[in-house]
Amino acid sequence: MINLKKYKQKIESFIKSKKNKKIKRAYLIILSIVLIIFFYFFYTLTSISSNRVLFANLNDSYKSIGICHEACILDRTEKENIIILAWPKEDKLFIDFKNYWHEAVLTNNEKQQKLLLALIYETSSREEICPLLIENLASSEITDATKANIVYYFSNLKSYDLSAYSLDLLESNNQKLLSAAIYSLTNEKDAIDICSPEKIYLIKDFINRQDVEIDVKLDALFLLRDCERTEELEEVLMSVINQEKDKVLLYFAIEGLQALGNYNYPLPSLSPEEVSNYFNY
Secondary structure (H helix, E strand, C coil), X not given: CCCHHHHHHHHHHHHHCCCCHHHHHHHHHHHHHHHHHHXXXXXXXXXXXXXXXXXXXXXXXXXXXXXXXXXXXXXXXXXXXXXXXXXXXXXXXXXXXXXXHHHHHHCCCHHHHHHHHHHHHCCCCCCCCHHHHHHHHHCCCCCHHHHHHHHHHXXXXXXXCCHHHHHHHCCCCCHHHHHHHHXXXXXXXXXXXXXXXXXXXXXXXXXXXXXXXXXXXXXXXXXXXXXCCHHHXXXXXXXXXXXXXXXXXXXXXXXXXXXXXXXXXXXXXXXXXHHHHHXXX
């Protein structure tokens, strides 16, 4: 505890001394400035809320490269619940979030990005962060992996139409971006005419690309399964059957063809191992 009385007595004693008044005045001014600065930083340090400290600890956990086991998950969940409840009352938590997000982007820490986005999705600031994320999507300095995380966020938010952006992403060579684009289009298919002939053929060309991973192609194939344009859809399925060698993709293409009434191709048999490669059983 600072003894203000003691300092007051020293200052009064100094003023009563016979030293030069100008020197005394300068000394007092300097002393006052030092005290003001000291009390300002003392107040700043002691005024940081426990919730902000908790958020800082949680962010450190998000940055960790280790695996988060059961005890870790329970600890994170408890802290996240506290922060989510405190969020509407503490504006500085959002400021902290933006600082942590910038850090995650600069360090390309995808895990930290995903966890931060999942957290803010549950808060009252879920819409506030959108302008910053849109800026990130438009920036050439942001990595494809970060953009994929942002696309997933918007896909779950469902208050922004990213369909045009997602369709453009189908020309990307980054598998994470391609997967995010198909996920986004799947979530937005009720809001866009994904079954128009031009979009069906666009997705057909996407499925037939040699550099696209099979699980992403499979997601794209499922995206078209509800389309009622029989002629165009049958053309897509036939093109997969004629070009694709992967048994799982062939199976679902033939199954889709049979749903349209074409039974000219027998379903290939699939082992549990082949199926588990795609569905993580």
